Amino acid sequence: MTPSWETVIGLEVHVQLKTRTKLFCGCVNKYGADPNTLVCPICLGLPGVLPVLNRQAFALAVRAGVALGCDVANLTKFDRKNYYYPDLPKGYQISQYDRPLNRRGRLEIETPSGKKNIGITRIHLEEDAGKLIHPETEGTAGVSFVDLNRAGVPLVEIVSEPDMRSPEEAYAYLTALKEILQYVDVSDCDMEKGSLRCDANVSIRRPGDPKLGVKTEIKNLNSFRAVAKALSYEAARHAQVIESGGKVEQVTLTWDAVAEKTIVLRSKEEAHDYRYFPEPDLVHVQADPAFVAKVREALPERPAARRERYVHELGLPAYDAGVLTGDKELAELFDRLRGEGLAPKIASNWVMKHVLAAMNEKKLHASAFFDKTRRIAEVARKVEAKEVTGQTGGDLFLWILETPESASVDEHVRKQGLAQVSDAGALEAIVKDVIAKSPRIVADIKAGKTTAIQALVGQVMRETKGKANATVARELIEKALH
Amino acid sequence: MDITRPLVEKVALLARLEIPPAGADKAAAQLGRIVTMVEKLNELDTKNVEPMTNPTGLVDAFRSDEPRPSLPRAEALANAPDKVEMFLRVPRVVE
Numbered sequence: 001m002t003p004s005w006e007t008v009i010g011l012e013v014h015v016q017l018k019t020r021t022k023l024f025c026g027c028v029n030k031y032g033a034d035p036n037t038l039v040c041p042i043c044l045g046l047p048g049v050l051p052v053l054n055r056q057a058f059a060l061a062v063r064a065g066v067a068l069g070c071d072v073a074n075l076t077k078f079d080r081k082n083y084y085y086p087d088l089p090k091g092y093q094i095s096q097y098d099r100p101l102n103r104r105g106r107l108e109i110e111t112p113s114g115k116k117n118i119g120i121t122r123i124h125l126e127e128d129a130g131k132l133i134h135p136e137t138e139g140t141a142g143v144s145f146v147d148l149n150r151a152g153v154p155l156v157e158i159v160s161e162p163d164m165r166s167p168e169e170a171y172a173y174l175t176a177l178k179e180i181l182q183y184v185d186v187s188d189c190d191m192e193k194g195s196l197r198c199d200a201n202v203s204i205r206r207p208g209d210p211k212l213g214v215k216t217e218i219k220n221l222n223s224f225r226a227v228a229k230a231l232s233y234e235a236a237r238h239a240q241v242i243e244s245g246g247k248v249e250q251v252t253l254t255w256d257a258v259a260e261k262t263i264v265l266r267s268k269e270e271a272h273d274y275r276y277f278p279e280p281d282l283v284h285v286q287a288d289p290a291f292v293a294k295v296r297e298a299l300p301e302r303p304a305a306r307r308e309r310y311v312h313e314l315g316l317p318a319y320d321a322g323v324l325t326g327d328k329e330l331a332e333l334f335d336r337l338r339g340e341g342l343a344p345k346i347a348s349n350w351v352m353k354h355v356l357a358a359m360n361e362k363k364l365h366a367s368a369f370f371d372k373t374r375r376i377a378e379v380a381r382k383v384e385a386k387e388v389t390g391q392t393g394g395d396l397f398l399w400i401l402e403t404p405e406s407a408s409v410d411e412h413v414r415k416q417g418l419a420q421v422s423d424a425g426a427l428e429a430i431v432k433d434v435i436a437k438s439p440r441i442v443a444d445i446k447a448g449k450t451t452a453i454q455a456l457v458g459q460v461m462r463e464t465k466g467k468a469n470a471t472v473a474r475e476l477i478e479k480a481l482h
Numbered sequence: 483m484d485i486t487r488p489l490v491e492k493v494a495l496l497a498r499l500e501i502p503p504a505g506a507d508k509a510a511a512q513l514g515r516i517v518t519m520v521e522k523l524n525e526l527d528t529k530n531v532e533p534m535t536n537p538t539g540l541v542d543a544f545r546s547d548e549p550r551p552s553l554p555r556a557e558a559l560a561n562a563p564d565k566v567e568m569f570l571r572v573p574r575v576v577e
Contacts, residue, residue: 019547026550035568039558040550056547077535084498086572134574145569265576273496278535283543
């Protein structure tokens with residue numbers, strides 16, 4: 001964007017709640033089941049059925065509101081949003097209109113010029129629609145398939161104020177939102193599975209102009225990167241339209257991720273008039289202050305607070321704290337290792353080095369290590385106490401992953417003879433042998449290139465399969481060459 | 483309130499109702515009379531009356547988050563006007 005324009009962005013984010021069942025019926029809330037197997041008369045909208053609100057969904061929606069600093073309404077109600085679409089069996093969506101559960105929240109984001117608060121207008125509860133599949137196979141022109149497993153899954157819609165001023169800020173907002181919602185266990189926020197979906201509103205204006213420009217809405221954004229790209233594209237398009245004397249039309253667009261451009265979404269459902277009215281089948285819901293206070297107390301620590309605590313109370317480097325708290329489970333694993341008696345920096349080193357490597361290589365979540373922490377801590381202590389070398393420690397870590405928690409580290413070390421060899425007598429022969437086999441390196445060292453000693457230490461390590469005490473080996477080499 | 487023919491046509495479209503051309507004027511007149519009757523309520527001063535959206539006065543009717551059996555697919559799709567294997571089949575809406 002040229003500096004002569006200011007971009008104004010607001011986001012609407014839909015997030016599926018982590019419940020066992022749907023919002024108004026007992027069908028299982030699960031992704032990826034066989035089509036149309038998680039449906040019942042209530043979510044199919046058959047005549048004569050009554051919805052009943054899922055207590056846990058309500059509690060999670062309150063938790064989302066509290067975590068995002070909202071005022072939680074004492075009394076809230078549901079409304080029908082009426083429209084016809086093939087993925088909506090009842091012909092209306094149960095949502096919240098004029099009495100949303102949560103209002104006036106905020107979310108802090110990091111920008112290049114420091115921290116910034118983005119206002120949250122409202123967070124309300126509603127039900128998800130089913131899924132339309134548009135097949136491309138022969139004989140399917142002009143038809144769509146409908147899977148109603150998703151119909152009735154609990155959602156919160158989180159509507160931001162138009163407070164973001166660049167695609168980067170929108171990206172930062174989404175990242176922070178996802179981080180918090182995952183931390184407080186409200187949602188998986190997995191865009192690939194559709195448990196987080198985002199629509200973006202964008203307009204441009206001259207800097208200093210108090211009036212907002214005409215906005216367009218972009219849908220079908222399937223990654224945070226796509227949101228940022230689509231917003232950049234759309235803001236630039238607005239500028240071009242206005243600069244060439246045209247007017248931006250208020251339309252809904254879809255993002256074509258392949259062509260990297262926005263396309264006007266044409267739908268046969270043109271007339272948008274939702275004719276909201278109060279849902280007569282559901283009674284009002286109270287979130288009394290005592291309940292809200294309880295939810296607030298039970299809230300897990302937020303990532304930013306945890307990061308600060310790791311740095312200021314535990315003395316971790318900011319980098320470590322950032323990596324650990326970037327993934328809730330990783331932070332949990334780190335806490336568990338400390339619970340096993342490891343010093344913060346030691347615990348952090350093991351997570352940052354061995355755990356992350358194993359997670360990447362084996363495509364594991366950090367929680368896969370939760371039941372290994374006792375033995376991981378045991379190995380870490382052995383390394384610290386120089387009972388085994390760092391290299392052996394790494395091997396032991398991999399061994400732990402392959403064996404049940406009942407397998408004893410001590411016994412394994414003893415049986416396999418993995419203890420660190422610090423006894424000079426035991427290493428002397430190996431050192432002598434290594435020196436004899438490496439006349440060139442020895443010559444280098446004698447010529448003053450003392451760093452070459454490391455090469456000989458390395459050879460001793462190889463000869464002992466990583467078990468030699470490197471400091472002792474080095475001393476022995478220095479003594480022998482003196 | 484005056485119920486016009488275009489308004490009737492718009493509401494019919496939103497509600498997916500087919501109204502024969504001859505019936506639109508009749509519907510407009512009838513709906514007009516109904517709305518006029520309801521408008522009588524405007525004569526009351528309701529400034530200090532909380533809107534009632536639920537006659538029972540009950541609050542907080544919850545169910546616990548416990549799964550209950552869903553319908554077998556064949557039964558779930560039994561009333562569908564059109565289906566194919568596992569899915570309901572509908573005319574494509576998005577171009």
